[in-house]
Amino acid sequence: MDITQFSQINPPQRMLMGPGPVNADPRVLRAMSSQLVGQYDPAMTQYMNEVMALYRGVFCTSNRWTMLIDGTSRAGIEAILVSAIRPGDKVLVPVFGRFGHLLCEIARRCRADVHTIEVPWGEVFTPDQIESAIKAIRPRMLLTVQGDTSTTMLQPLAELGEICRRYDVLFYTDATASIGGNELKTDEWGVDAVSAGMQKCLGGPSGTSPITLSARMEAEIRRRKCVEEGIRTSAHRKGDDEIIYSNYFDLGMVMDYWGPERLNHHTEATSALYGARECARLILQEGLNKGIARHKLHGDALLKGIQAMGLETFGDLNHKMNNVLAVVIPTGVDGEQVRSLMLNDFAIEIGTSFGPLHGKVWRIGSMGYNARKDCVMATLSALESVLNYLKFRSVQGAAMQAAWDHYHNQCVA
């Protein structure tokens, strides 16, 4: 192998305006470039405790067990599902996009008895629809996606916790695509477990997954407690339920690692933890609600601009996430050619789509560090230029004017 052909990392400059990952906040990358300390160094365990405190703020919770799973966002999903679901457990998954299917699949791998209800892509469920399904199925767990990035829709969760309590159902949601850019009130809404990812509104790189667990969820998981053979002592009790299918995702062990016993499990991914801590710190410094309002401001400006360009949007706009918009690819326009021109000639990435929407919509995001006026304006301007070049007719400058008008109206309001 000729090693000289591999140059140092030097990625091209991109403005990432797809459904995520987006550009990391440079302050997060700087935090991640800090040197390591040992796994049990007092500095490290303090950072771990601070991460727990900071993410309680991000999740709007007082849950003790608020911590990181070392892996991408679906590592957080799987850790919760495989730790909580016992083989044969009934689970209910309201599916309104690809990530609902993902929850079903992971639950099936946990040998759950999976029940689904579905709405067409672009819609969400009413609380009544979910309550009816719970009444009919009587599941042990309700597995929801808050924001399904495949459709850009945001499932309202506020009323579901109370329903779940009434039927003694454990309530989980995946907030990867939504958290930080849309309201999520873990405790107030009675959510028993939430998982998230860094690469959307939190403004960091993919690679660690913040989760939070209610006391109820903790108790269910603790019943399956296991301490590793290599470090088990007679003081450690074995759990009541069958051992879970994973060591890496055994949340009982992960809690013992983050808790005062600091029982060795994995070697914490220190750089990722530094990054996650900085993401939370930035969000709470800005103020969680102010950050959500910022996502709404720029998301709405993008929407107005797209509409003024004469483009159609996809899905129920009343239930869209603040941070991402699905734009219908106009007839006669090659969606992939547009994405290539945007990327190669303007260094702006917009997203393609999965499944039934593949080839039908672009997904344009404005989130995290990129929920900024200059990102929205540059994207609209480049998109108008590219579409005009490809003979799609629009009124010159109308998109940018609509966005400017929106910013102006919001500022004087």
Next chain:
Amino acid sequence: MDITQFSQINPPQRMLMGPGPVNADPRVLRAMSSQLVGQYDPAMTQYMNEVMALYRGVFCTSNRWTMLIDGTSRAGIEAILVSAIRPGDKVLVPVFGRFGHLLCEIARRCRADVHTIEVPWGEVFTPDQIESAIKAIRPRMLLTVQGDTSTTMLQPLAELGEICRRYDVLFYTDATASIGGNELKTDEWGVDAVSAGMQKCLGGPSGTSPITLSARMEAEIRRRKCVEEGIRTSAHRKGDDEIIYSNYFDLGMVMDYWGPERLNHHTEATSALYGARECARLILQEGLNKGIARHKLHGDALLKGIQAMGLETFGDLNHKMNNVLAVVIPTGVDGEQVRSLMLNDFAIEIGTSFGPLHGKVWRIGSMGYNARKDCVMATLSALESVLNYLKFRSVQGAAMQAAWDHYHNQCVA
């Protein structure tokens, strides 16, 4: 919450001379601070392909499927085990330390029929011992640890591949603690699957796990192929065997993501990938064998110094890893007090131990970026100072002189 109490990341300066994690090479941290690109950006897919090529060099293999699992080193272990082991499969684990127990535990969670052989901590197995057990048990897989960091021992693997072929056994090894600092010839030794971690001799932060799979291992895993419901098309075939217990660790899916189909699975942890790429590039720039020789040089210098200080070592020195040494805590000395003084007054971390060795030995490492003369000399000097302060008698300067002598002899040799 008062956010002002959370300052920016600013870890104390430490020289990490334990069994890992060690200090990351600053060039790796710089690579990791590069800005992100999109998941399917041509720049990103090229980096992924380069990572595959570079780690073929590190693993001494031509295996096509040489890639990263997004998680810590045990994520790589679990991905291979859960993808390859079918419920009820017989596996054989030669246990010579804590990480052998870990392999047993993960295999049990995969519902394997786990058989073990054991030697006392501080020893390793002969090929005959392993062949006899294979003959008696006839397992489908042999699960080994190359370097068990709990005992510092290095299990010889060179003859095991041929034995496994003869009995039609799949041969896996965990090389987390050994790779980069000790010889590992995946193809020449006939190893079917290897997993590793970044935080030891590879010189990076924990958080991603390089793995490699032989064609034989690939074929076994492909029989369990599954394509996610949300993105499955009629062109995708279902596997023959029962679906594995994990989505995140389903190596069939991970291969489809790293392969030409680029089928979406997780969102690759880009910063961790940048770091892992730089680690491999640095190792191959130095030359894999030169790097291993460097680990041996500094490991031996440390050993000579420790012996000249009048300290006993633990385990069979003929089978010790180059990169870590277990030192018996002398009678009358409080091992934790020594570690505290080393850390607080000299900013040097040395390691404690697990299980039967807990409180009996320190583990001192010199690996990755810290396999350097100045690290070895500073550690010996600080340890002599601390022990002298605690009234342990040694000849002033003898440890450093022995190390200097070793360096001198090696240079003139």
